Each structure stands twice: as C-alpha cells, then as structure tokens.
Amino acid sequence: MSTLQRDPEEQVQVLDENGGVVGEVPDLGDDELVEMYRAMRLARHFDKRAVSLQRQGRMGTYPPLSGQEGAQIGSTMALDDDDWMFPSYREHGGAVVRGVPLTQTLLYWMGHEDGNKMTPDTNVFPVAVPISTQILHATGAAWASKLKGDDEKAFICYFGDGGTSEGDFHEGLNFAGVFDTPNVFFCNNNQWAISVPRERQTASKTIAHKAVAYGFDGVQVDGMDPLAVYKVTRDAVEKAKNPGDRRRPTLIEAVQYRFGAHTTADDPTVYRDDDEVEKWKAKDPIPRLEKFLRETGRLDDESVDAVTQSVEEQVADAIDEAESVPRPEPSEMFESVYAEMPDHLREQMEDFEQLREQVGDEAFLRE
DSSP states (O other), X not given: OOTTSSOTTSEEOSBOTTSOBOSOOOSOOHHHHHHHHHHHHHHHHHHHHHHHHHHTTSSOOOOOOTTOHHHHHHHHTTSOTTOEEEOOSSOHHHHHHTTOOHHHHHHHHTTOGGGGSOOTTSOBOOOXXXXXXXXXXXXXXXXXXXXXXXXXXXXXXXXXXXXXXXXXXXXXXXXXXXXXXXXXXXXXXXXXXXXXXXXXXXXXXXXXXXXXXXXXXXXXXXXXXXXXXXXXXXXXXXXXXXTTSOOOOEEEEEEOOOSSOSSTTOOGGGTSOHHHHHHHHTTOHHHHHHHHHXXXXXXXXXXXXXXXXXXXXXXXXXXXXXXXXXXXXXGGGGTXXXXXXXXXXXXXXXXXXXXXXXXXHHHHHHO
C-alpha cells in the first residue's frame, strides 16, 4: 500500500528511536544508504560551524538546522534529477544533496548577492526568507510545467508549521488541488514558529489533515526518520508525475524538532524548557540511522571515522573558499531589489553613500 493511502493521523515510520525496523525499508542500495548518512553528518557539521562563524562575527544571522537533517536529506534524495526544489531558508542540507555548493550557502548568509545565484542544473530555486511566498512560486512553476505538457518533473516546496497560517499557503494549495499541479508540499513541522508553538497555528488534528480541504492526499511522517521520509516523499513524487493518469499534489507533514534557535538572533530558552529539548534529542535522526546501518553491516567504526574526516574537510574547505571572496560593498544591498532601480531607492542609496563619506567607513559600519 502506498504511504499516501493512510489516515492523516497515522504517522508513517520505518525506524524507531533506537534504529530498529518497524516498517518497510525503502528500496535503496547500500551505497545510497551510506550516502544518506554522510549527507546528514555533513549537514550537522556544517550547521555547527556556521553557528560558530556567526558568533565570531564572520557571518550574518543564520538559521540552524540541527535536528532536521532526516527530513531534509531523506526528502531530497527521493527526488529525480529533473525535479525542482523550492526551499525556505533552512534547507542547507537538502540543497547540498541537489548539488548546491556549501560555499554558495555561506556566501548567502555572509551577505553576498552571488549566494542567490543558483548553480546551473541543480533545479533549486533561490532561498525564500519571507514566510510561505515560495509556495506560490512552486505552485506556479508546477502549473506552467503542466501547461507545457512536461510530465517528467515534480516540484517540491518546503515551509514550516508557522507557514501554514499564511494566506499564501491556502492560495497555493487550493490552486494546486483545483488544477492538479505536480506539487509536493513539504511541511517541516519543527514544533515552533520562532516562539509560537504548533498548537497555536491550527485547530486541525494534524497539519496533514489540511490537505482534505484542498481535495488531495495529506500524510504525516516521522520527520526524524530519514527512511520513512524518503519513502513518503518518493510516493508523492511518483503521484505528482503519474504518467497516463491524473497528476495530483500531496501535502507531507514531517514531524520533527529544531534543536537550536530559530536563528542566531533568537533565544529559545525564553519560550521552551530543557526537558522538551532533551526529549526530542532522544529521537535524533543521525544516531538512529547510524544504528540501523551498523546493525545491518553497512557501517563500522572505520567507515564512520572516514565519514567524520571527509565532512570536516569538506566544510573547512568551503569556509576557506567563502572567506577568500572579498566582502560585498554595503551599498550593494540596493542593487538587486529590482531589475531596474526606481528613483526612490536610488535616492536612498545616494543618501547612504553620502553618510558613509561624512563619518568614514569604520565609524559607519560600527554604528
């Protein structure tokens, strides 16, 4: 039975918290499973280094992803090469799987406009910081693809539980349901939209239930179980393409937790307690998958050490490369807002440059 043919209250799971098999393991080869583990380790190590860079003043505000690696890596590995990914602002791990270099992600959070220029052939849309705007982009792109008669692409869009309270969420999913667009709507329900808990977002029993109103399938999955996430996403991708039949969208609710802050400008200790964090850390997707791979003979101490060394080297190289790029001029923030700069923005840029000249760069940037 497809994982989509379930009650949206029934959570799909393949691995329990201890790495034991409790569901049907997806058809992945040994190398693919180990690569899934490596990609999750890479995302976690990158996250730790990125937070450290921000704390040292070497990078701007950054949104941590630790705890969400299973959902990101499991879902993006389920995509085909021609599929499209529409991220929010926390999908750094998933973007790497699709071929976006870590250096580019670092440049984005360091304030370089080049960080927005997606690598060709990765089929990854630029990062979306405004909440849920990417849902409209993904729905529109999927509809355009359908109108062109392209049956080979699915369009996955990521957003958080807080994003489901936005009008863009309703408009995008309602349109997708009416026009049968090849979308996979992927909700990273990490329990907190900054300081607002999940129970303040909706009175629905689950977020997956919301799909019922739009006329398509909704499924809830253990978002800290990468194998379950892979399985559910793969089913949704195939349904979005569904050659020779009606192509249908799917809403996936991946239940998970962000271990750290919403961003490095946030203090989560103000609104959640340590016991809650520790409860969720017991569900950590990385040791869960590692235990499964060890017990099935796919990993051992030597191979785990090799993964550790390789991801540390890859992240260190990316940081060196990003920091070798000259810092952007502050005035560049005005240049990429519009294709052609309007008069009011040009006036602001001129005032900005005049103030810099008056006080000097060092004093200006310090203020």
